Amino acid sequence: MSSQVGAINSVNALISRVFVQPKGDLADRLNSRITVVILAVSSGLLLSSHFIGDPITCWTPAQFTKQWADFVNQYCFVHGTYFVPLDEQLSFDEGERRKDTIQYYQWVPYVFALxxxxxxxxxxxxxxxISYSGYDLAAAVKYVDRFWSSIRDQDSTFKSRLAVFEGRPSVYIWDGIRLARKKRSKNMALFYTLSTVWQAINAWIQFYILTKLLDSPLYSAWGPSILGDLIQGNDWQTTGHFPRVVHCDFNTRRPASVQLDTVLCVLTLNIYYEKLFIFLWFWLVFVAIVSTINSMRWIYHLCNTSKAQKTIRNYLATAPVKSPISDEQFFDALGPDGLFIMDQMALNLGDIPASYLTISMRNICQDFIEVSDDYIDDERAPFVKTIKQK
Structure with a gap:
């Protein structure tokens, strides 16, 4: 009981931690937010059903006392059951009856949590x-997001908002980029690309785990097959998938004898497992495909930054005043990692705040162009320069 309660608390902690993360791109949201929440909530609810209510109810002989009946329920739940259609005769061979034992229902909540x-x-x-690279991207996204939330409802002009952005968020981002470069940060885009590749591989592995958890002897692609059976009216009594009524064998010991008894059991959880597993089968396929496409896209962007530059050019084109800094000079000042940071800002914050941030960063770009190695080595230089400007 205490271990199960502890598992539920861990699931709740994971959910709360997930929602404070930056949104990321579509594949990142599908993997690290939506799928995590779906699996964690499912795990918590199903785990609670194991000790609140009766996950399995067996029809025991009349001579069994309540203690015996409770024991049989617990034994059959832990030991496993098997399915034989009610219109078929049970085989006298115990090994034949139990060749396809149903045991997944004990492990489903723990597999979902994993x-x-x-x-x-x-x-x-x-x-x-990203922390190793020297730049706290998550904190930067949260900072700009909070700043934008504090000013977006104010009655301000475009130029006045740009001026506000130039005073705080732009300085914050430039200072972060320069301090990260002091640590020789050059691999943020590479690290993110590797994480997207890992997401794609992990999604396919999780899909394989889900498929092997049920290990259907009839279907290789059991998601569409079971859905097709349901549409055609072939329910569990015919196919044996997610059966509601199963059999369980157990031994009763008496002096000088051991007697094998067989009881019928009702697996209420399979009513929910059937719908949940069909949904998860299609969902994980969808997540795996999207993650694979996304990883390929980021691999291409790692080798070619033209898309990120095009996005930033579109933002810069909305500037009310022409800047003395050209787009090429701005891209050179940003560098590959700075370009990646601005791309992530656009992904997480949206076009409007990203455009304000991009234009304001170019407006003050000249003040933050590094002119000498001595200036780069001085950690306080960006902050001192900002203070002098004020």
């Missing part, structure tokens, strides 16, 4: 790698 953690691990590793 999968939720595995889907979150690429995001965790990405955060560790």
């Amino acid at each position: 999968q939720a953690f595995l889907f979150y691990i690429p995001r965790f590793v990405w955060k560790a790698l």
Whole structure:
């Protein structure tokens, strides 16, 4: 009981941690947010059903006392059951009857909890790698997001908002880029690309785990097959998938004898498992395909920055005043990692705040162009220069 309650608390902690992360791109949201929440909530609800209510109810002989009946329920739940259509005769061979034992229902909540953690691990590793690079991208996204939330409802002109952005968020981003370069940060885009590749591989592995959990002897692609059976009216009584009524064998010991008894059991959980597993089968296929396409896209962007530059050019084109800094000079000042940071800002914040941030950063770009190695080595230089301007 205490271990199950502890598992539920861990699931709740994971959910709360997930929602404070930056949104990321579509594949990142599908993997590290939506899928984690779906699996964690499913795990918590199903795990609670194991000790609240009766996950399995067996029809025991009349001579069994309540203690015996409770024991049989617990034994059959832990030991496993098997399915034989009610219109077929049970084989006298115990091994024949139990060749396809149903045991997945004991492990489903724990497998879902494990999968939720595995889907979150690429995001965790990405955060560790970006911290190693010297730039706290998550904190930067949150900072700009909070700043934008504080001023977006104010009655201000475009130029006045740009001036406000120039005073705080733009300085913050430039200072972060320069301090990260002091640590020789050059691999943020590479780290993110590796995390997307990991997400794609992990999604396909999780899909394989889900498929092997049921290990259907009839279907290789059991998701569409079971859905097709349901549409055609072939329910569990015919196919044996997610059966509601199963059999269970157990031994009763008496002095000088051991008697094998067989009881019928009702697996209420399979009513929910059937719908949940069909949904997850299609969902994980969708997530795996999107993650694979996304990883290929980021691999291409790692080798070719033209898309990120095009996005930033579109933002710069909305500037009310022509800047003395050309687009090429701005891209050179940003560098590959700065370009990646601006791309992430656009992904997480949206076009409007990203355009304000991009234009304001170009407006003050000249003040932050590094002119000498001595200036780069001075950690306080960006902050001192900002103070003098004020």
